[in-house]
Amino acid sequence: MSELLQFLFSGVTVGAVYALVALGFTIIYNASDVVNFAQGEFVMLGGMITWFAHEAGLPLPLAALIAILATACLGVAMNKLMIEPARGAPVVSLIIITIGASIFIQGAAQLVFDKQIHTFPAFSGDTPFRIGGATILPQSLWVTGGALVVFVGLWLFFTRTMLGRAVLATSNNRLAAQLVGINTGFVMTLSFALSAAIGALAGVLATPITLTAYSVGIGFALKGFAGAMLGGMGNPKGALVGGFAIGLIEALTAGYLSSQYKDAAAFVVILAVLFFLPQGLFGRKSTDRV
Amino acid sequence: MKKTLTTTALASLALLSLTSAALAEIKLGASISATGPAAFLGDPEAKTLEMLVEELNAKGGINGEQIELVLYDDGGDPNKARTFATRLVEDDGVAAIIGGTTTGTSMSILAIAEDAEVPFISLAGAIDIIDPVKPFTFKTPHTDRMACQKIFEDMQKRGFTKIGMISGTDGFGASMQAQCKSVVADYGIEIIADETYDPKDADITAQLTKIKNAEGVQAVLNPGFGQGPSIVTRNFKQLEVGLPFYQSHGVASDGFIELAGSDAAEGVRLPGTALLVADLLAEDDVQKPVVTAYKTAFEAKTGTPVSTFGGYAHDAFLIMTDAITRAGSAEPAAIRDAIEATSGLAGTTGVYTFSASDHLGLDLSAFRMLEIKNGTWALVE
Amino acid sequence: MTPKLTPKLATLLVLAALIALTPFFFPSGYYYRVGALIFVNGIAVTGMVILIGYAGQISLGHAGFAGIGAYACALAPVHWGLHPALAVVLGAGISAVLAFLVGRPVLRLKGYYLGVATLGLGILVSMVLNNERELTGGPDGMEVPDLGLRDLLKDWGLNLSNGEFWYFFSGLCLLIGAWLALNLYNSPTGRALRALHGSEVAARTVGVDVARMKLQAFIISAVYASVSGSLLALQNKFITPDVAGFMHSIEMVTMAVLGGVGSVLGAIFGAGILTLLPQLLTVFADYEQMVLGIVMVLVMIFLREGLLPSLLKKFRGKDE
Numbered sequence: 001m002s003e004l005l006q007f008l009f010s011g012v013t014v015g016a017v018y019a020l021v022a023l024g025f026t027i028i029y030n031a032s033d034v035v036n037f038a039q040g041e042f043v044m045l046g047g048m049i050t051w052f053a054h055e056a057g058l059p060l061p062l063a064a065l066i067a068i069l070a071t072a073c074l075g076v077a078m079n080k081l082m083i084e085p086a087r088g089a090p091v092v093s094l095i096i097i098t099i100g101a102s103i104f105i106q107g108a109a110q111l112v113f114d115k116q117i118h119t120f121p122a123f124s125g126d127t128p129f130r131i132g133g134a135t136i137l138p139q140s141l142w143v144t145g146g147a148l149v150v151f152v153g154l155w156l157f158f159t160r161t162m163l164g165r166a167v168l169a170t171s172n173n174r175l176a177a178q179l180v181g182i183n184t185g186f187v188m189t190l191s192f193a194l195s196a197a198i199g200a201l202a203g204v205l206a207t208p209i210t211l212t213a214y215s216v217g218i219g220f221a222l223k224g225f226a227g228a229m230l231g232g233m234g235n236p237k238g239a240l241v242g243g244f245a246i247g248l249i250e251a252l253t254a255g256y257l258s259s260q261y262k263d264a265a266a267f268v269v270i271l272a273v274l275f276f277l278p279q280g281l282f283g284r285k286s287t288d289r290v
Numbered sequence: 291m292k293k294t295l296t297t298t299a300l301a302s303l304a305l306l307s308l309t310s311a312a313l314a315e316i317k318l319g320a321s322i323s324a325t326g327p328a329a330f331l332g333d334p335e336a337k338t339l340e341m342l343v344e345e346l347n348a349k350g351g352i353n354g355e356q357i358e359l360v361l362y363d364d365g366g367d368p369n370k371a372r373t374f375a376t377r378l379v380e381d382d383g384v385a386a387i388i389g390g391t392t393t394g395t396s397m398s399i400l401a402i403a404e405d406a407e408v409p410f411i412s413l414a415g416a417i418d419i420i421d422p423v424k425p426f427t428f429k430t431p432h433t434d435r436m437a438c439q440k441i442f443e444d445m446q447k448r449g450f451t452k453i454g455m456i457s458g459t460d461g462f463g464a465s466m467q468a469q470c471k472s473v474v475a476d477y478g479i480e481i482i483a484d485e486t487y488d489p490k491d492a493d494i495t496a497q498l499t500k501i502k503n504a505e506g507v508q509a510v511l512n513p514g515f516g517q518g519p520s521i522v523t524r525n526f527k528q529l530e531v532g533l534p535f536y537q538s539h540g541v542a543s544d545g546f547i548e549l550a551g552s553d554a555a556e557g558v559r560l561p562g563t564a565l566l567v568a569d570l571l572a573e574d575d576v577q578k579p580v581v582t583a584y585k586t587a588f589e590a591k592t593g594t595p596v597s598t599f600g601g602y603a604h605d606a607f608l609i610m611t612d613a614i615t616r617a618g619s620a621e622p623a624a625i626r627d628a629i630e631a632t633s634g635l636a637g638t639t640g641v642y643t644f645s646a647s648d649h650l651g652l653d654l655s656a657f658r659m660l661e662i663k664n665g666t667w668a669l670v671e
Numbered sequence: 672m673t674p675k676l677t678p679k680l681a682t683l684l685v686l687a688a689l690i691a692l693t694p695f696f697f698p699s700g701y702y703y704r705v706g707a708l709i710f711v712n713g714i715a716v717t718g719m720v721i722l723i724g725y726a727g728q729i730s731l732g733h734a735g736f737a738g739i740g741a742y743a744c745a746l747a748p749v750h751w752g753l754h755p756a757l758a759v760v761l762g763a764g765i766s767a768v769l770a771f772l773v774g775r776p777v778l779r780l781k782g783y784y785l786g787v788a789t790l791g792l793g794i795l796v797s798m799v800l801n802n803e804r805e806l807t808g809g810p811d812g813m814e815v816p817d818l819g820l821r822d823l824l825k826d827w828g829l830n831l832s833n834g835e836f837w838y839f840f841s842g843l844c845l846l847i848g849a850w851l852a853l854n855l856y857n858s859p860t861g862r863a864l865r866a867l868h869g870s871e872v873a874a875r876t877v878g879v880d881v882a883r884m885k886l887q888a889f890i891i892s893a894v895y896a897s898v899s900g901s902l903l904a905l906q907n908k909f910i911t912p913d914v915a916g917f918m919h920s921i922e923m924v925t926m927a928v929l930g931g932v933g934s935v936l937g938a939i940f941g942a943g944i945l946t947l948l949p950q951l952l953t954v955f956a957d958y959e960q961m962v963l964g965i966v967m968v969l970v971m972i973f974l975r976e977g978l979l980p981s982l983l984k985k986f987r988g989k990d991e
Contacts (some may be wrong), residue, residue, distance in 0.1 A: 003499055006529070010496040017492055019851045035783050084473045085972045091782050092729050092932075093971045094926050100971070104964025110325065111957055114596060115333040117517045120551055126551065128528045135495075135528050210492035210550060211517040215329065220489040220789075222917065229787040255496040260459065260802045267791035274788055326959065362953055368812060368911050370949065373704055376834070377950070380701035393811040394911040398787060405833070459801060461810035468804060493949065668913055 002133025007255035008248065013209065015247020019147040020202035021224025022239035023154060029234050030158070031191035034083060034094050038102040040221025041109075041198045042238045045071045046203025047212030048109060051118040052197070060120060068200040073194025074105075076189050084109055084188065103219050105191045109214040122185060122208040143205045147240065154236040157230065169192060223266075232283025241281060245269075265284040315358045316559060316609065316620040318343070318349075319384030321374040321399055322413075322603075323391035326366035327489070330516045333392040334600030335413055335590075336361060339388065341591050341605045352614050355442075359383055364395055371395035375402035385620045386533030386604045390414050392461050395666040400427045409613075410624040413599070416465050420649040428649045430605040430639055431598075432561075434513075437539050438470035440561040440657040441511060442477040450508040450532070450568055454483035454501035456494065458520055462540050463489075467512035479558075482507055487516045495525045502531045509533055515540030520549035527554035530584070534559070539657070541567055543597035552665030558644065559670065561657040565601045565638045566667050576636040582610075584638055598639070605637030678717060679853040682936045694835075703834035710841035711902045712942040714848045718895025719927035720938045721852055725861060726888035727868035731786045731920050732793025734764040736893040737900030738800055740830045740914025742807060744904045745815045747877055755818045759901040766897035770890040773792035787814060797915035803916065813912030837906045844902060848895060849935050855891070856935075864888055867932045896923065929970050931977025940979040961985065 028036045046067050053063035078101055086097055121172055124138035157164040169177040170187045178184050202220075204210065210216070227246045231238025244265045253265035274280065308474050320339055321333035349458050351357055358381045364371040371390065378384045380400055386409040390396025393416040400419065403410035404424050412419050412429040415437075415662045445453065455465035463486070474481055483504035485497035501510055510533055512522050519541045526535055535561040537546070544566075547555045564577040571578045584604050585596045612635055613628035614620055632651065635642045638658025659670040682790040690710070697703065715737060722728050753761065777788045789819065802806050807813060821836045827907030831839070855861045863884050866874040875881050904910040914918065923943065930941020952959040974981035 003503060007496045007500045009497075010493045013493045013495075014491075019665045035786075047524070052678055082968050082972065086975075089971065090977055091786075092924065093975065095729070095731075095786070096928055097968050097971045099921055099925070100967030102964070103967065104961050107958065107960025107962075107964060110329075110960070116545065117330065117520070117549055126524075126553070127526075135530070137528060139736060140493075156926045206492065210522075211520060213517065214331075215325075216326070216490070218917075219794055226787060226791070230783060233783060238580070251493070251496045254485075254487075255500060259497045261798065262797050263488060267794055271777075271788055271791050274780055274784060278780050279782060280784070362954070362960070367913055368909065369708075369907060372907055372909075373701075373708065373950070376704040377701045380704075380834075381699045394909075394913070396908065397814075397909050398810060418811075459810070464801075464804060464809045465811050468809070650907070 003255070004131050005134035007251045008230045009134055009140070010255075011138070011248035011251030012144055012244065014105065015244035016140070016143040016147040017202060017210065017220070017243075018204045018223045018227045018246050019203070019240050019243025020132070020143070020150060020198065021220050021228035022243040023147070023150050023226055023236060024199040024202065025228040026234060026239045027167075027198070028190050028193040029228075031167050032083065033171060034098065035225065035233070037095060037098040037225070038078065038200050038217075039106060039195070039224060040217035040219065041102050041105040042075065042110065042199025043203040043220045043225070044201060044212060044214065044217035045074065045105070048113050048118070048203075049136030049200075050207065051212065052113055052203050054120045055118075058140075063120075064204040067204060068197050070145075071139070071203075072193040072198035074194040075199075078196075079188055079192035083124065083192070084185075098269050102221065104215055106217060113214060114120040115214060117213045118212050118270075119207055119211045127284045138204075138210065143202075143209065146201060146205045147210055147217035147243070150201070151240045152161050163187075163190070176281055188225075207211055211275070226266065226270055230273055231281055232280030238280055238282035243248040244280065257276050292346050301421060316355050316591060316614065317358050317360060317382060317384040319336035319375075319382060319389075320359060320361045321364045321371050321378065321387070321389040321395065322361065323366035324363040324397060327363075328366040328392050329384060330586055331413075331597075331599040332363075332366070332638055334592075334594070335391060336363070337592055338584075338588060338600040338603040339607060341587065343585060344602065345587070347658050352611055354434075355620070357611075362396045364391075366391075366392055366395065368394040368398040368557035368667045372402060373397040375399040379403070379406040385622055386406065386410070386610055388413070388603065388624050390419075390608060392647050393419065394565075395460060400424060403427060407626075408622045408628055411610060411629075412603040413606060415462065415644075417469070423647060423649050426622075428609070428644065428651070429643075430602045430609065430627055430637070432539065432639070432652055433650065434466040434469040435473060436652075436654055436657065437466065437513075437561050437623040438473050439477075440654055440659065441536050441538075441559075441652075442470075442474060444559065444659050445479060445509055445536070446477045446540070448509075450534070451478060452480050452482050453530060454485070454504055454505045454507045454510045454533075456483050456485045456487065456497055456501060456510065458489050458516075458518045459486050460489045460516070460518075461519070462512070462538075463514040466538055466540075470511065470513065485512075487518060489514070489516055491518065491521065493525065494518075494522050495529055498522070498525050498529055498531060500530055502533075503636065507533065509536065511536040511538075513538045513540065517549065517574070520546060523550035523558060524554045527551075536560060539563070539598055541598075542660075544595035544596065547662060551663070555662045556665070557662065559659060562660040562667065563598050563656065564658065566660060567598055567658065567669060570667070570669055576637070576641060581638050592623050601638035605639050605642070608637050609635060609642060679847065682853060682934070683846065684851055685936065686939070690839070690846065690945045694838065700832060700834045703838040707834070707837040707841045707906060709939075709943045709946045710756050711899050711906065712923075712946055713939040714841075715847045715896045715899035715923050716930070716938040716942045717845070717848050717935055718892035718899075718929045720874075720891040720932055720935050721855065721864075721895070722888050722892035723927060724925070724932040724934070724938070725856065725868060726885055728885055728888065729782075729786055729891075729924065730789040730892070731917070731924065732789035732791070732796075733892065733896045733923050734900075734915050734919035735793035735796035736770070736797050736896035736918070737903070737919060737923075738902030738912065739769065740897030741765045741904035741910045741914045742800060742816075743774040743897075745910050746806065747808065747849075749895045754782055754814055754887065755905060756820075759898060759905075762899045762901050763894045766893045767890050770893035771886065772888045775882065778882065778889060790920070793917060793920050795887045797912050797917070800912035801817060807912070810912060811911055815908050818905045827952055835963055841902055841906070844898070844941070848898070849939070852935050854923065860884070864978055875939065905914060925967060929967065929978060931980040933980060937977050937979035941977060943979065986989050 049067035227243035231242025931937025
């Protein structure tokens, strides 16, 4: 029993990180139909900039704030310089553009910072909570809480605010959105800023657990992408469920089956789900335009 | 670092410049994984080589000849390493090669070096690199098997017979896991729990819970490098496994204590090199001067603590320059013969003595069993 | 151009001339190695032209098939005593069967969903190669036996260095691969595939069996990737699971799209650029990754159809 509980805690810890990354994918996808493979680099920057600023003597909360703001600015720049000019390009070109951006950011990070592994102190210490014979770190609760707060915030944003609906409208039909007076350029800028900020937040919350280095981005991007697709791209609920599901599948497979093939289990589940639900668990139904 | 231009168009320019290169120079090639998944190892290696070449040239080079380092970053990709090795041999015309941060890249480079009969010193762990012995290939790090033997020796002394293993699935972890399993029976020890983790994993408590709950487990061993072992160590503490915990030489650097947290790392044992305990070495220890000199120079230059891996590159460079000095020539065959005749050369990793049948030149005595006490390294013996 | 010179013939002639004539300008043996790598990548990329350019599908996991081809050459000769040349065929066969089995369910998916499904497929293959250490040597890789063709040629009096042999042999394989792909382009299947790329619904209404066509393109491209992996393994005589890794999949797609996925020659041009780039960028050392990233982004923004078609268009535009 305590064993199962520990596996679940492990899964929740990892799943919360994936969910946060997946939520970041959701926003940009909703606004522009682009899956941003550089999303993982935002996570990396969140961790690395916080570490760098903290190391330079700034208090941790301030360092984290700077990291989130700086990454949001970078997100906006990425939209203006790379995504806007490529409007209308096919999916495969957009994939290459965002992967190119990811390689570029990685290259820049290893120059600006370094190639070593770093971390900073956990927010509420390292003394684990003990529940039913299993343990969970306070920082895991921070990450989980962060994922839930971001999810609720996004859900409210997309369903309850004019701006959020404007984002969705832009994604559904850009031209129509412009015709009803939505400033689609602003919507795009906002989406990238928000998405990058959430990515950086994920990095800030997760680094005391996962550690960080210039090269960690691509791993986060892959798992977050998988989580978002499992849940159904574009739906915050899907991103949250998908992220946590992959974390839990990995932990339970490692616990009960084989730790070597735990990543395989996650992808087998994704393939199986897509076989029955080609749009993921909560994805939008798409109709072909002829 | 040497910046080489090799577009076809510029090749003719390079030919022209040959005339001005009449200044006596020895070309030394290197292919290192300064980026990619093994950057954690390769980065200090590349920095070490650059630093040492600079130092040596400032002192007037070898036998009055300057050293020119041609350094390529293979990103840990064996295919790229093979291409760069070909380039070093065919295009740059180097006298010898240092490199191969990982076993895969080393295997690629050694094939080219052997074909071209250019001496090659590898910085990777696997025993396959020098066993069977190949005429032109040498290596500086201990083999994974020796690390396993050193650890099992210590476990045997403490009376452990049943242990758990948690290994990384990267090349380093997987290779050491296999080597440990092949020698463990010699020490009367049984592996009763054998788990793995992906190097990118954020939480390894599921696997450690299984090991913790295995019946009769007395100690745990974690072969791996990079961030994985730090996370394993933290999770180990989080779960209060409370068993003696062994790490591998893959994390032998001060960075590990910092990342794992000195609290969680307390009591961890691992087989390390003299480099980590420079201050603790006896005054008459033959390694003391070389270890202290390298540590001081590297830390002053880069501002980061020395690691065992940078030490491997240091030793490779030392062996190479020592051989060139003794050979009195930069001919590949002469360098090779001189390397093989190396005897009693103290490096940071150990004291090297090569022979026709031994291209590693180290024995178990080069490893020192270390324990982390009060947030710093202590000798166990 | 004379009217008899069809685009197909022109492409093959240009390719053959490039392969045959560039060695005259090689200052050292190292250039044969780079050339051979370009040709090996060119074969995989020709498969991507069929999948992406003709059929309009994407894959982020084709390195998995390259991995199968590579390890077939490493394992079959050792375990079943199969000749390495036959192992290439075996690898291609296994890849085709796997592509056939997973193709139907996977190809029902669209866009990014197809991307993640193929990505998963590639990761599963690379995971098996990494984890089945007893068989594959794990992440440290394993040795691959010699193809033996060079020695055979030596017996016939044609003495080539290892680098020269692999340059010309891979070049010949690429020519054959390009010829087959170009034939396909003009066949009824090729026309149906291109119709499908334009609009799936439209193709279906005019009676194209869309699912079958997509599956065919998927299988053929898998075979190209597999052969490319085999040749890489045989050339290097050593192979690690990196060949099946995610980055290799991305590399294949990038080469094809960067060069111009609409034509075989364009895609091969892309393979050439992306193979050469890391070699040229050693000049920039620390800035290598940044430059590579920028190049990818800029080409995709400003030369959308890919390098070669866009450049040719500009060239012609000036002439007129």
